[in-house]
Amino acid sequence: EMNVRGERYLWEQRPAVFIFNHQSKADVIITTKLLRKDIASVGKAEIGRFPVMKTIAEFGGSVLIDRDDTASAIETMKPLVEIIRTQKKSVLIAPEGTRALSPKIGPFKKGAFHLAMQAGVPIVPIVIHNAIDVAPKGEFVYRRATVEVEVLPPIDTSAWKRATLDDHVAEVRAMYLSALGQRQAEAPAERKTPPPKRAAKGPQRPAKKRVAKGRKKPGKERAAAGKGKSPRRDTG
Numbered sequence: 001e002m003n004v005r006g007e008r009y010l011w012e013q014r015p016a017v018f019i020f021n022h023q024s025k026a027d028v029i030i031t032t033k034l035l036r037k038d039i040a041s042v043g044k045a046e047i048g049r050f051p052v053m054k055t056i057a058e059f060g061g062s063v064l065i066d067r068d069d070t071a072s073a074i075e076t077m078k079p080l081v082e083i084i085r086t087q088k089k090s091v092l093i094a095p096e097g098t099r100a101l102s103p104k105i106g107p108f109k110k111g112a113f114h115l116a117m118q119a120g121v122p123i124v125p126i127v128i129h130n131a132i133d134v135a136p137k138g139e140f141v142y143r144r145a146t147v148e149v150e151v152l153p154p155i156d157t158s159a160w161k162r163a164t165l166d167d168h169v170a171e172v173r174a175m176y177l178s179a180l181g182q183r184q185a186e187a188p189a190e191r192k193t194p195p196p197k198r199a200a201k202g203p204q205r206p207a208k209k210r211v212a213k214g215r216k217k218p219g220k221e222r223a224a225a226g227k228g229k230s231p232r233r234d235t236g
Contacts, residue, residue: 006151022094026135122154
């Protein structure tokens with residue numbers, strides 16, 4: 001079961017690039033049930049190692065991309081731009097790229113944002129609050145639960161520029177953090193330079209000179225010379 005807030009935003013502007021936070025394997029079922037039709041999706045290239053899964057993904061309109069190869073991923077997603085423009089299909093992407101190890105939002109990749117910008121369509125964030133209740137990590141049997149879903153208003157990308165894309169990605173990720181009640185990760189503290197050493201108070205004593213072992217100090221040598229007899233001259 002799902003309790004959906006902002007459901008009207010799923011249909012207000014189509015086609016669009018729909019994004020969602022990836023918590024569990026139940027996310028595919030949740031988002032498919034939400035969007036229902038006219039959707040193409042993006043999957044990870046690892047699925048292609050399994051012929052049956054690859055066939056199902058391709059038949060369902062999924063495009064498989066290599067998440068570790070940014071240049072290849074952008075090139076592979078070019079057909080999606082045409083699908084959006086010509087077939088008027090929307091695209092569903094998880095900007096984290098893979099399931100998070102915890103409910104905490106992970107870093108966002110830029111593929112979904114590049115795609116929306118190039119196709120000239122809005123981004124619609126789907127916030128899934130508790131999919132882990134249905135399919136906890138490591139379990140293969142789904143549990144019965146009610147999933148809370150929040151759909152945020154469409155985000156206009158028509159004025160976005162490549163130079164400021166990082167800022168837009170950060171803004172959208174901040175929306176997820178706010179909706180999920182999570183804090184933005186703090187920047188690492190700057191390393192402080194140690195304060196200069198203070199000079200010692202009062203006059204300093206001169207350092208004592210070290211005398212090599214086996215040698216007498218000059219003062220003692222003169223004293224010893226005065227006590228002894230005058231040296232005998234060599235008359236040859």
